[in-house]
Amino acid sequence: MDVKSTIAFLAAATTWTTTLGRGKPAEEQSNGSTCPVTGQRSEGSSGCPIANMPLPDPGHRCDPKTAGEETKIPDVPPLTEKQREIIKSTAPILAEHGVTITTHFYKNMIRAHPELRDVFSETSQRLGHQPRALAAAVYAYACNINDLSPILPVVERIAHKHTSLHIVAEQYGIVGKHLIQAIVDILGDAVTPEIGDAWYNGYWNLAKVFINRERELYDQAVQSGGWEGWRQFKVDKRVKESDVVTSFYLKPADGSKAPLPSYHPGQYLAVSVQIPALGYKQARQYSLSDKSNGEYFRISVKREDGVPVPTKDSPQVPDHPGWMSNLLHNELQEGSLIDVATPYGDFFFEPSAQEPDAPLVLLSAGVGQTALLSILNSQLDKPNKPISYITVARNEKVHAFGDYIRHVVDEHPNVLYKVFYSSPSAAAVQGKQYDYQGRMHLTQVRDYLHLGNNSAQYYLCGPEEFMVNKLQELKTFGVNEERIHIELFAAGSLPATA
Numbered sequence: 001m002d003v004k005s006t007i008a009f010l011a012a013a014t015t016w017t018t019t020l021g022r023g024k025p026a027e028e029q030s031n032g033s034t035c036p037v038t039g040q041r042s043e044g045s046s047g048c049p050i051a052n053m054p055l056p057d058p059g060h061r062c063d064p065k066t067a068g069e070e071t072k073i074p075d076v077p078p079l080t081e082k083q084r085e086i087i088k089s090t091a092p093i094l095a096e097h098g099v100t101i102t103t104h105f106y107k108n109m110i111r112a113h114p115e116l117r118d119v120f121s122e123t124s125q126r127l128g129h130q131p132r133a134l135a136a137a138v139y140a141y142a143c144n145i146n147d148l149s150p151i152l153p154v155v156e157r158i159a160h161k162h163t164s165l166h167i168v169a170e171q172y173g174i175v176g177k178h179l180i181q182a183i184v185d186i187l188g189d190a191v192t193p194e195i196g197d198a199w200y201n202g203y204w205n206l207a208k209v210f211i212n213r214e215r216e217l218y219d220q221a222v223q224s225g226g227w228e229g230w231r232q233f234k235v236d237k238r239v240k241e242s243d244v245v246t247s248f249y250l251k252p253a254d255g256s257k258a259p260l261p262s263y264h265p266g267q268y269l270a271v272s273v274q275i276p277a278l279g280y281k282q283a284r285q286y287s288l289s290d291k292s293n294g295e296y297f298r299i300s301v302k303r304e305d306g307v308p309v310p311t312k313d314s315p316q317v318p319d320h321p322g323w324m325s326n327l328l329h330n331e332l333q334e335g336s337l338i339d340v341a342t343p344y345g346d347f348f349f350e351p352s353a354q355e356p357d358a359p360l361v362l363l364s365a366g367v368g369q370t371a372l373l374s375i376l377n378s379q380l381d382k383p384n385k386p387i388s389y390i391t392v393a394r395n396e397k398v399h400a401f402g403d404y405i406r407h408v409v410d411e412h413p414n415v416l417y418k419v420f421y422s423s424p425s426a427a428a429v430q431g432k433q434y435d436y437q438g439r440m441h442l443t444q445v446r447d448y449l450h451l452g453n454n455s456a457q458y459y460l461c462g463p464e465e466f467m468v469n470k471l472q473e474l475k476t477f478g479v480n481e482e483r484i485h486i487e488l489f490a491a492g493s494l495p496a497t498a
Helices: 001-018 082-088 091-112 114-118 122-127 130-142 150-163 169-190 193-222 323-331 366-378 401-410 442-448 464-476
Strands: 230-239 245-252 268-275 280-285 297-302 337-340 360-367 387-393 413-419 457-461 484-487
Touching: 001 122, 082 091, 082 130, 082 193, 082 387, 091 114, 091 130, 091 169, 114 280, 122 130, 130 150, 150 193, 150 268, 169 193, 268 297, 268 323, 280 297, 280 323, 280 366, 297 323, 297 366, 323 464, 360 366, 366 387, 413 442, 442 464, 442 484, 457 464, 464 484
Parallel strands: 360 387, 360 457, 387 413, 457 484
Antiparallel strands: 230 245, 230 337, 245 297, 268 280, 268 337
């Protein structure tokens, strides 16, 4: 899979990570049902752990004694060659009907398990981002069923998202049941027992890859001083960085003096907040905007102008993902409590052991500075490492951290700093507050990109279109794609890069 396909799939697959939730499964109520494969009828709850769909080896799955055990992880064998062929051959069907299937899946799963609302984005559901993303993910799995290595980076990314939201192994049963049921509901008789068998085994073989990797991440977090799940923190300090960006310094609410777990610069922090107007929680991930220090976590959040938040009088969820950030701006004051997960994330900087002083180029737009600011701060103790910090903002009113980074430059001669303002105000002084007017074009800062050094690393963070454009510009300069690192925030597809 080339970079273009990988990036597009990463963006599409991102919101699959928020389709899972916490809590015990609701038991299925029924006066009786018949296994669609064996014809065996059971009274009460369904005799099949996954009801109303073809299952492989129904003799040991359609057992009334296991009724309702949808969270049980089955012991499925590896996929056979024939099953792989079936899954790959059905990929065109998924391409045609995938969004219909996944939309149906989400509605039914949330209806059966309303506790899942705690962790998936309500806005992404309303806008249809999650159904489209999951359809893309399932389609990519089907297309790569004979060799999953091209999508392993995606698996890693999703696994980090899952652990940040405290997804547990048993919840894969809930997703599997409703996803495969949705395929059967939409495609009807086209799903033969043989196709159902292949997809059931295919789902669980992939699910176990995630389950095993996520267990490793949980264990690593605990071993490094972190925790599994949520822990209550309080806002120790709140700092206004610009007209739209505010930093929140978070410390454990229990007053513990034990050092907080270390994290890699560039990783994110998941936070969860009860939304009284909705009656359930919402969780989001925000990049950590300072280097690991053991004392506090810092996130820097952008307020979205004109986007309301749900209230008791108006509980409607806005059709904009930024409402959650606005709620943090409105509600989180010093002393406020918030649930926090251990830091996770597969986008981070790690110096090369062979070339620790290789040049580092950090390219950001808007609040995309946050992850790169953490990376910058983590490298300030390396005076021989050339660092270029280049960012773009609309104007000086919304530009965050400018004074801080200018101070860094004064103290660290190895750090170069260039600023673009797309719409500077008349009061902004070029050469002092900003260097270039207009959108960021790398040809204007080519001399600061260390293009002659093949060990230079490039980190990009900002809106998706910005990152794709900078990726393309770097490629035209001859930068190898393996040296370009991108952080993806939002769901949906990216613009074409070709």
